[in-house]
Amino acid sequence: MNIRHQFLFLLLLSLVYQCKDEKKTVPLNLIQKIEKSTPLKVEKAWDSLNKHNVEVFFKEYGKQHKETKVIISTDYGDIQLRLYNDTPLHRANFIFLTKIQYFDTTVFYRIAKNFVIQGGNSDNFQTIKDRYKYGNYKLPTEFRKNRTHSYGALAAARDWKNNPDKQSSPFEFYIVQNKKGAHHLNNEHTVFGEVISGFSTLDKIAELKVGIDEWPEEDVHMKVRILD
Known part of the structure; x- marks a missing residue:
């Protein structure tokens, strides 16, 4: 699981627990909004020095x-x-x-x-x-x-x-x-x-x-x- 997916999972889990307490469901449009606002970060090979590059x-x-x-x-x-x-x-x-x-x-x-x-x-x-x-x-x-x-x-x-x-x-x-x-x-x-x-x-x-x-x-x- 990459960083983006971990973030989404934890955020959605938090929302589910909140909604469970309030006996509500997570709105679909909110999930779509989170997806769009959390772009996957792409690093070029020379952006971060390590022993492999x-x-x-x-x-x-x-x-x-x-x-x-x-x-x-x-x-x-x-x-x-x-x-x-x-x-x-x-x-x-x-x-x-x-x-x-x-x-x-x-x-x-x-x-x-x-x-x-x-x-x-x-x-x-x-x-x-x-x-x-x-x-x-x-x-x-x-x-x-x-x-x-x-x-x-x-x-x-x-x-x-x-x-x-x-x-x-x-x-x-x-x-x-x-x-x-x-x-x-x-x-x-x-x-x-x-x-x-x-x-x-x-x-x-x-x-x-x-x-x-x-x-x-x-x-x-x-x-x-x-x-x-």
């Missing part, structure tokens, strides 16, 4: 949201990023998560000096709630020969186990901090953007003290906003 959703979302520049603000300064149009699913995904303010509940949770800083997750309840809401979906790879792990490259994190297609995590990302790059990760993770301003902030964050799990001793919160 990822490509359809982000292809359509990307057409409607063409922004390519974002800024990550932290207590240590700002980092401006340019997202690539030739990695359209990853670009659209990052814009989508920015606009719903997902990243604002997350932190840079891994800092590996002379390698990468990694963010997009936290133990915040809202972070967990948002990930669950959209079904912890994955993004298909968008490897490009001209998009490599150079200094300042923005790339998607991913699971290495049970992930033969190297699908990306949509929520977690990292920025290459090593000035020589991290080219051993080429064709292992999708590079979908680059730092265009704020390299000093990137290097400053990389200097923070961390524990044995590379989690910084003090959380590095972020706010991400669209620039253009």
